[in-house]
Amino acid sequence: MNHRNTTDVSEFLLQGFPFQPEFQRLLFPLFLSIYLLTFLGNVTIILLIRCDIQLLQTPMYFLLSHLSLADLGFTSTTIPKALVNLLSQKKTISYHGCLAQMYFYVFFGNFDIFLLASMAYDRYVAICCPLHYSAMMSHKRCLQLATVSWVVPTIHSLLYTFLMSRVEFCDPEEIPHFFCDVFPLLSVCCSDTSLIGLTVMTEGVVEVLTPFVFIIVSYALIFYSIMKIPSATGKRKAFSTCGSHICVVLMYFGGISFVYFKPHSKSPGFQDTVATVLYTMVSPMLNPFIYSLRNSEMKAAMKRVIKQRFQ
Template sequence: MKLENDTRISEFLLLGFSEKPELQPLLFGLFLSMYLITVFGNLLIILAVSSDSHLHTPMYFFLANLSFVDICFTSTTIPKMLVNIKTQRKVITYDSCITQIYFFILFIGLDNFLLTVMAYDRFVAICHPLHYTVIMNPRLCVLLVLVSWIMSALHSLLENLMVLRLSFCTVLEIPHFFCELDQIIQLACSDTFLNNMVMYFATVLLVGGPLAWILYSYSKIISSIRGISSAQGKYKAFSTCASHLSVVSLFYCTGLGVYLSSAAPQSSHASAVASVMYTVVTPMLNPFIYSLRNKEIMGALHVFFRGKP
């Protein structure tokens, strides 16, 4: 029987993780807790950086922006999932799905670019310390963040426009907890060759390019650290990069895990579970990675809440 195309569909169904009623309260409590930890932890980073003038440096300026983006990133998907679990409804309207795709791509792109900018900041600080304040001036810092926003917004807009040209079949079930771009493209009845080409090209250019720069930066950083004579100097130089390197590894490794799981056959459920790592777990862990061993962040928070150093 021929499937009927419908370019004016009104809604999709988000299948989520499990249809078992007994698991719904557990899933709701788990994801609500993770979401609140993510929002609260990243807000503390922003609060610490904005309240302490000693933290008004390029490194912490980029960190505050990353924390803001992580809050927005998780807020794009988790609240809708929580509502669906609570109401036992899996429906998401077509317009909401398109909007979710736009903001999801926007904020994950910003995460990618900001991590790259932060790698450049560490590269200049360690490899060109005498010129650091000249190179990483406030104007350049703002420009780097602005360019990151513009590039992410344009890429997200392009992907959305490519989705809007698609027509869909009567089967509109998304085996995921949010409107993931690849899953939406797979549901289309119209030709998706151009969509796939744009998606793959953007991935190579906008993910592969920044990743290559991060790897290059750290190769130079490691080379510079090896040239430091004292062990204490080596430790101090590496400690300034350790948190960022941990977050970069977590971000790209979880993203690679999602890609590999989605490429495997019969992997829809596995892909949804893997997606939790970079959509929920990574933004939740970032504040802990950046703050627990950072005396400046902890000191700023202590001063803010206690009112004294």
């Protein structure tokens, strides 16, 4: 097999989507619509929270504004390049562009995970420790949670990007995916990738599973507390405060679990690609609608902001 040093690699070929040609023609308008809705929805959430003092001072919505920012970055990392390649005969990405895409994909994906864990902690404190909520979820604590959600994924992404920049790739450099992800890149490596594989199986798994376990434990304690509420009305009210967050967690981690926590093949199949599209494109698009349509506070804030702007 012919080897080429990473310094000689100028671009990669992307295999794209494993769909029938007649179906692929529908992907461009579909993905463009998803991206526009994601952009509109998440920008609206961010501006609404920043413009409404009542929402901005609430820990849940402070974290939600960061989640919307993460979703914007997550989709902007993959969808624009996918749209360009859908219109191109030669689906390529530059070497440095590929590493940059992998970095931001890993960063924003992990940023999402840590923010979801932070929001689960907020819901735990609100339901299980309501008398201490103001002290436990102070502005300082919210800033600490947001800072951790930014810093840890940054270090994690830099580590993966550095390790991947040190390997050699085979001819032809054809990545079996529609964007640059860690496992598809590893499948076209010709040099020893044992260190990267060990990092993925240790540091990578710990970084993903730790927030997920934290979310599971938080909601186990939340449900236990809710079950002790005597009235049915009280139980419904308590469940409604975390219903939106549960929907987002299930969508996001469901896709991640299907794609990453199973044996990997050389080339992602139809189901893998669909699952990837769901958590990288569909989930970020639905998040603003889940939080706004199911939330009376968001609706009230939207009315207040619109009323202020047109007075």
